[in-house]
Amino acid sequence: MLDIRSISKTFNPGTVNAKKALSGLSLHLDAGDFVTIIGSNGAGKSTLFNAIAGVFYVDEGTILLDGQNLTFLPEYQRSRMIGRLFQDPLKGTAPGMTIEENLALAYLRSTKGSAPFARISKRDKALFRERLSLLHMGLEDRMKQPVGLLSGGQRQALTLLMATLVPPRLLLLDEHTAALDPATAEKVLELTKTIVAKQKITCLMITHNMKQALELGNRTLMMADGNIVLDVGGEERKNMSVEQLLRRFKEGAGHELDNDRILLS
Amino acid sequence: MLYILQTALELGFLYALIPMALFLSFRILNIADMTTDGCFVLGAAVSVTMAASGHPFLAVPAAMFAGICAGFVTAFLQTRLGVPSILAGIVTNMGLYTINLMVMDWSANVSLLKDDTIFSLFRETGIGGQWYEALLAGFITVLAGVLLVLFLGTRLGLSIRATGDNIDMVRASSINPTFTITVGLCISNSLTALSGAMVGQYQNTADINGGTGIVVIGLACLIIGETVLGRRSVLKGAVAAVVGSIIYRFIYAIVLYTKIMPVQGLRLATAVIVALAIAFPTIKNWAAFQKRKMAARQKGGR
Ligand SMILES: Nc1ncnc2c1ncn2[C@@H]1O[C@H](COP(=O)(O)OP(=O)(O)O)[C@@H](O)[C@H]1O
Ligand SMILES: [Mg+2]
Numbered sequence: 001m002l003d004i005r006s007i008s009k010t011f012n013p014g015t016v017n018a019k020k021a022l023s024g025l026s027l028h029l030d031a032g033d034f035v036t037i038i039g040s041n042g043a044g045k046s047t048l049f050n051a052i053a054g055v056f057y058v059d060e061g062t063i064l065l066d067g068q069n070l071t072f073l074p075e076y077q078r079s080r081m082i083g084r085l086f087q088d089p090l091k092g093t094a095p096g097m098t099i100e101e102n103l104a105l106a107y108l109r110s111t112k113g114s115a116p117f118a119r120i121s122k123r124d125k126a127l128f129r130e131r132l133s134l135l136h137m138g139l140e141d142r143m144k145q146p147v148g149l150l151s152g153g154q155r156q157a158l159t160l161l162m163a164t165l166v167p168p169r170l171l172l173l174d175e176h177t178a179a180l181d182p183a184t185a186e187k188v189l190e191l192t193k194t195i196v197a198k199q200k201i202t203c204l205m206i207t208h209n210m211k212q213a214l215e216l217g218n219r220t221l222m223m224a225d226g227n228i229v230l231d232v233g234g235e236e237r238k239n240m241s242v243e244q245l246l247r248r249f250k251e252g253a254g255h256e257l258d259n260d261r262i263l264l265s
Numbered sequence: 266m267l268y269i270l271q272t273a274l275e276l277g278f279l280y281a282l283i284p285m286a287l288f289l290s291f292r293i294l295n296i297a298d299m300t301t302d303g304c305f306v307l308g309a310a311v312s313v314t315m316a317a318s319g320h321p322f323l324a325v326p327a328a329m330f331a332g333i334c335a336g337f338v339t340a341f342l343q344t345r346l347g348v349p350s351i352l353a354g355i356v357t358n359m360g361l362y363t364i365n366l367m368v369m370d371w372s373a374n375v376s377l378l379k380d381d382t383i384f385s386l387f388r389e390t391g392i393g394g395q396w397y398e399a400l401l402a403g404f405i406t407v408l409a410g411v412l413l414v415l416f417l418g419t420r421l422g423l424s425i426r427a428t429g430d431n432i433d434m435v436r437a438s439s440i441n442p443t444f445t446i447t448v449g450l451c452i453s454n455s456l457t458a459l460s461g462a463m464v465g466q467y468q469n470t471a472d473i474n475g476g477t478g479i480v481v482i483g484l485a486c487l488i489i490g491e492t493v494l495g496r497r498s499v500l501k502g503a504v505a506a507v508v509g510s511i512i513y514r515f516i517y518a519i520v521l522y523t524k525i526m527p528v529q530g531l532r533l534a535t536a537v538i539v540a541l542a543i544a545f546p547t548i549k550n551w552a553a554f555q556k557r558k559m560a561a562r563q564k565g566g567r
Pocket of ligand 1: 011012020042045047
C-alpha cells in the first residue's frame with residue numbers, strides 16, 4: 001500500500017539552524033491498516049506526514065503509494081489520493097464559503113476529469129445533505145451558511161467529511177482532535193472511527209493520548225529523532241499496557257518519552 | 266444638468282468593470298493587482314487602434330485577449346518565479362507602457378475621427394434613443410457581471426475563491442493554486458481591458474497616460490459599493506462594483522458642476538477614502554484597545 005523507503009529531510013541545511021527532521025525513515029503499510037503514531041515533541045511526526053503529502057520534497061529516499069512513485073509529485077496531485085486533517089480546525093475549510101461550496105470543492109477530487117464549468121447539481125446537494133446528516137450536528141440544514149460561523153468542532157467534523165467524501169487511498173490525521181474540548185474531541189474521534197471502518201480507509205493517526213494509541217487501530221508506531229523506534233502490532237499490542245509501551249519506547253529511543261502534552265490515560 | 270447625470274451614468278457603467286476586476290483580484294484572491302493601470306490603457310489602445318482600421322467589434326474581444334495576456338504575465342511572475350505579488354504587477358505595468366506605445370504605433374495617443382465605433386453603430390439601430398451609450402455600456406457591463414457571478418459558482422470558480430479564502434486548505438485538496446491564481450488574474454485583467462476598450466471607443470481616443478491611478482479609483486468604487494450594499498456574497502460584490510462605480514461618477518459630476526472643490530482635488534479625496542476604508546479594521550481595533558485601557562485605568566485607580 002504505502003511504501004516509504006529510507007527518506008531523509010533536513011530543514012535549513014548548511015545553516016546554524018540546520019535540523020535533520022527525518023533520518024532514513026522507512027515504513028510499510030498494508031491496505032486497510034489503521035496505524036497510530038506517538039512520540040516526543042519535535043520527533044518528526046508532522047514532518048513525516050508533510051513528506052508523504054508533498055508539502056516539501058524529501059532529500060533522499062522514495063515514497064510509493066500503491067506502486068505509484070509519489071516522490072516528485074507536487075502536493076496538489078498527491079492530495080487527490082491523500083486526505084489530511086490538521087490539529088488546527090480552521091486549516092481544513094474555507095471560512096468565507098458556504099458548507100455546500102466547501103463540500104463541492106472536496107468533491108472535485110472524485111471528478112478529476114470533469115468539466116471545470118460544472119455547477120453544484122441537485123444530486124450533489126442531496127449527497128452532501130445525506131453525508132452531513134451522519135454527523136448529527138444539524139449541519140444539513142445550514143448548507144447555505146458560511147463555514148466561518150461554525151464552531152471548531154463542527155469545522156473539524158466537516159473537514160473529516162470533506163477528506164473522506166471521496167474515499168482517499170490514505171488518510172493522515174495529525175492530532176486532529178487535540179485542539180477540541182473533550183466532549184467534541186470524543187465525538188469527532190467516534191466519527192473518525194466509523195468513517196474509516198465503513199470505507200476501509202488506510203489511515204495514519206498521530207495522537208498524544210497513549211491509551212487511544214493502543215486502543216485505536218491495529219498497529220502503533222513510536223517516533224524519536226526523525227525515525228521510528230518502536231513498531232508494535234498483532235497479539236503483542238493487544239496485551240500491551242501503557243506502562244509497557246513507555247518502557248519499550250525508552251529501550252528503543254534511549255531516553256524517556258518527553259512530550260508535555262502526553263496523556264497517559 | 267440632466268446631461269451631466271447622463272454622462273455620469275455612462276461613465277459609471279463604462280468604468281464599473283474595473284472595480285469588478287478588483288473584486289475578483291483584491292477581494293476574492295487577496296491580491297493587490299497593480300497591472301490594472303497599464304492593462305486599462307492596453308485595452309483602450311488595442312480597441313481604438315483596431316476600430317481605426319475598421320474593426321470596432323473585433324476590437325473588443327481582441328482587447329480582452331490582450332488583457333488576459335497581461336494578467337498571465339503578472340500571474341506567471343508571482344506564481345512561477347516567486348516575485349512578490351505587488352511587485353509582479355508593478356513590473357508588468359512598467360513593461361506595458363512600452364507595449365501600449367507599440368500598439369499605438371509609437372504615439373502617445375490615437376484618435377478615431379470618422380471611424381465607426383460600437384457606440385456609433387449602436388446609435389444607428391435607434392435603440393435607447395439618446396440614452397444609447399448608457400444602454401450599451403450598461404448591457405455589456407451587466408452581462409460581464411452576470412457571467413462572472415455564474416463562473417464563480419462553477420467548480421473552477423469555487424477553486425479560485427477557496428484559493429483566496431484559505432490557501433492551506435487549497436493545497437491539501439487537489440487544487441493547484443498556481444493554476445487558480447493564473448486563471449483569476451487572467452479573468453480580472455480581461456475585465457479591466459474590456460473597460461478600457463469601451464472607454465476608448467466611447468471617447469474616440471486612447472491616451473498612454475489614461476490609466477494613471479485607475480486602480481485606486483476602482484478600489485474606491487468597490488469600497489463605496491460595499492459600504493452601501495454590504496459584502497457578504499459574490500453576487501453582492503459584483504453588484505457593489507457597478508453601484509459603487511456609478512455613485513463615484515455622480516460624486517465626480519457634482520463636484521465638477523458645483524465647483525465645491527477643484528476636480529483635481531478628487532484624486533486626493535479618493536486616495537484618502539481608500540486608505541481609510543482599508544485601514545478601518547485596524548483603526549477600530551486600536552480604538553477598542555484604547556477604550557479598554559481607559560476603563561482599566563479608571564477602575565484600578567492608576
Ligand atoms: N518547515 C520547517 N522548517 C524548519 N524546521 C522545521 C520545519 N518543520 C519542522 N521543523 C523541525 O523539525 C522537527 C520535527 O518537527 P515536527 O515534525 O513538527 O515534530 P512533531 O513530531 O512534534 O510533529 C522540529 O525540530 C521542528 O522544529
Ligand atoms: Mg506535530
